[in-house]
Amino acid sequence: MSNVIEVKDLTKRYGPITAVDNISFRVERGEILGFLGPNGAGKTTTMRVITGYMPPTEGRVIVAGFDVLDQPIDAKKRTGYLPETPPLYPDMTVRDYLLFVAAIKNVPRVNRKAKVDQTLERARVTDMADRYCWKLSKGYRQRVGIAQALIHDPDVLVLDEPTAGLDPKQIIETRQLIKDLAGDHTIVLSTHILPEVSQTCQRVVIINKGQVVAVDTPDNLTAQVGNSEVVYLKIDTLGTNVTPTLAAVPGVTNIFTTETNGTVVSFQVETQQGDDIRQQLAAAVINQGSGLLELRPMQVSLEEVFLSLITEEAPEESVLEGNHE
Amino acid sequence: MNNILAIAKKELHYYFGSPIGWVVIGLFTTLFGLFFLPGLSFFLQQSLSVMSMGAGAPPMNVNQHLIGPSIGNMAVTLLLVLPIVTMRTFSEEKRSGTIELLLTSPITDVEIIFGKFIAAMGLYAAMLAATLIPIVALYAFGTPEWKPLLTTYLGIFLFGGCFISLGLFISSRTKNQIIAAMWTFAMFLMLWIINWGASFMGPMSQAVVNYLALVDHLEDFTRGIIDTEHLIYYLSFIAFGLFLTVRSMDSERWRG
Numbered sequence: 001m002s003n004v005i006e007v008k009d010l011t012k013r014y015g016p017i018t019a020v021d022n023i024s025f026r027v028e029r030g031e032i033l034g035f036l037g038p039n040g041a042g043k044t045t046t047m048r049v050i051t052g053y054m055p056p057t058e059g060r061v062i063v064a065g066f067d068v069l070d071q072p073i074d075a076k077k078r079t080g081y082l083p084e085t086p087p088l089y090p091d092m093t094v095r096d097y098l099l100f101v102a103a104i105k106n107v108p109r110v111n112r113k114a115k116v117d118q119t120l121e122r123a124r125v126t127d128m129a130d131r132y133c134w135k136l137s138k139g140y141r142q143r144v145g146i147a148q149a150l151i152h153d154p155d156v157l158v159l160d161e162p163t164a165g166l167d168p169k170q171i172i173e174t175r176q177l178i179k180d181l182a183g184d185h186t187i188v189l190s191t192h193i194l195p196e197v198s199q200t201c202q203r204v205v206i207i208n209k210g211q212v213v214a215v216d217t218p219d220n221l222t223a224q225v226g227n228s229e230v231v232y233l234k235i236d237t238l239g240t241n242v243t244p245t246l247a248a249v250p251g252v253t254n255i256f257t258t259e260t261n262g263t264v265v266s267f268q269v270e271t272q273q274g275d276d277i278r279q280q281l282a283a284a285v286i287n288q289g290s291g292l293l294e295l296r297p298m299q300v301s302l303e304e305v306f307l308s309l310i311t312e313e314a315p316e317e318s319v320l321e322g323n324h325e
Numbered sequence: 326m327n328n329i330l331a332i333a334k335k336e337l338h339y340y341f342g343s344p345i346g347w348v349v350i351g352l353f354t355t356l357f358g359l360f361f362l363p364g365l366s367f368f369l370q371q372s373l374s375v376m377s378m379g380a381g382a383p384p385m386n387v388n389q390h391l392i393g394p395s396i397g398n399m400a401v402t403l404l405l406v407l408p409i410v411t412m413r414t415f416s417e418e419k420r421s422g423t424i425e426l427l428l429t430s431p432i433t434d435v436e437i438i439f440g441k442f443i444a445a446m447g448l449y450a451a452m453l454a455a456t457l458i459p460i461v462a463l464y465a466f467g468t469p470e471w472k473p474l475l476t477t478y479l480g481i482f483l484f485g486g487c488f489i490s491l492g493l494f495i496s497s498r499t500k501n502q503i504i505a506a507m508w509t510f511a512m513f514l515m516l517w518i519i520n521w522g523a524s525f526m527g528p529m530s531q532a533v534v535n536y537l538a539l540v541d542h543l544e545d546f547t548r549g550i551i552d553t554e555h556l557i558y559y560l561s562f563i564a565f566g567l568f569l570t571v572r573s574m575d576s577e578r579w580r581g
Contacts, residue, residue: 014580051429054578076431087426089335091343100338103331104430148426 003062004029004156004186005050010059012045019045021210022059027156027203032182034201034218035190036306042210043190044084047158050188051081064155077106080154080185084161086145090134094125094144097133098151105152115151123147124177139170146177150185157181159189163196175200194306198222206309213309221305230298231278233267236291242267245288251277264293328432332440333447336414340448349448353406354455360398361459364391387469388477392460393547396477399456400540403485404517408509410448411492412502414441415574420500434574438493438567445489453478453485473549480546483559487539488513490566497573513539 005027012020020042027033035043049056052068052075061068066075089097098116107115120126123143149157163171178200197204198218206214214221235242246255246269254270271277285292340346368391375385418424427437463469491512496505520538523531542555
């Protein structure tokens, strides 16, 4: 597989502030790469370097075979970019706007009209084609922003927080749109919303304070953090002590009491990864004579992965080990 | 070249697709008319008194005594109007984020700047064209010479070009349009009055400030003279303004 984007030892400083500190990663053809990090982690800066908006302070970025610093025009011809705020001109209609973008993106004059119609269709904004940009709702602005990035059929699409500020329905539509585009384009999208990554991306780069903390698939990242599985239990103890009973179940490694409300107690029971002891737990509780109110497996969410990776106490070694595998 | 035209077209679309271009042209022409009308009345009164002096007196020259001063007044109006034309060129793109579209498109900074410059000059040319109406009307009643008229308009066109090129540079330095307009206005007023104190200076500095004074270079043009000294002054001023804009965009890029 060929790398469409290659970021090598990229550093970007704004005066004394280092926004991006020596990061490297690759994106393969046809892939959707999620760029995840808290606000101010350096996501936008990295994207701006990839798209040629600003040059790197150190390091190299190669897009579709062209260095963004040495051959910026060639690299830009192959890149579509949706900044955080869609770059629309309020006094233009959507169609005029896209015609202008097509012109500066070097779409040949004869193809421009057809290309605009086709792109309107792809980004699902055909019904707004003759509307002025300032009249568009936030959701449509975002779609016109995507249309603008698509118009010259770029190899690479860079989307900076494409779902920020949209309502839930629009978010789902936008995600679907991005997935549909993935076949023809290599996509890099940034977000600070975790479910978005697990739903749309094949690979995730987690970045914090300008440094890459992990690169992996969403599933692997989830697996990495817990080498344990957790079962949530809500039990009406009827005044008895359930903890020894639970501890006696084979496979249990740890027990936490999370909430006590009268005689009703909530537990989190940890077991080794891969052990499913839900049946045994349920049997133990019932045999002991307590009332089992609730029992469910707890999934380690990307949120937890994320927090464990970006907090100082995080076991960085295990993360890095996972990386090399 | 196609990229330059695409940018210029977009800018002209902005000027003429919104009320801005029309308001600027309308008000500029109105102000010109307000200067022109008393000038015309005064000219008529003077001509009458010259004629009453008898056959020996030479007739008043329309070009020198009416058109020339009117254009001088027009230059004052430009001092106020042109900063409004250029203030948004880059500031607005930076504030609204559309600069990200331009800078990530396969076009060069120079193409962007030229496109914007050409469009602003286009609007300015339309403003000047509108002021020709009362002047052309003079031909119905008299015989102004057309050659000095042409050089006068060439002079004022280049004079405005200086405003526009420096205005572009100033606009590229800030996100705030008001600040851009204020700076542009202040810079030009300074260049205008720079030699007012010249008589109190030494011969060397006197020569320098006199050369720098923007409006003084216009005088020969209004007399029908195209002096290369003034032509070069204006052209190099424009080139310098555009050069500063290129440098400014480049440094903004690095600074982020």
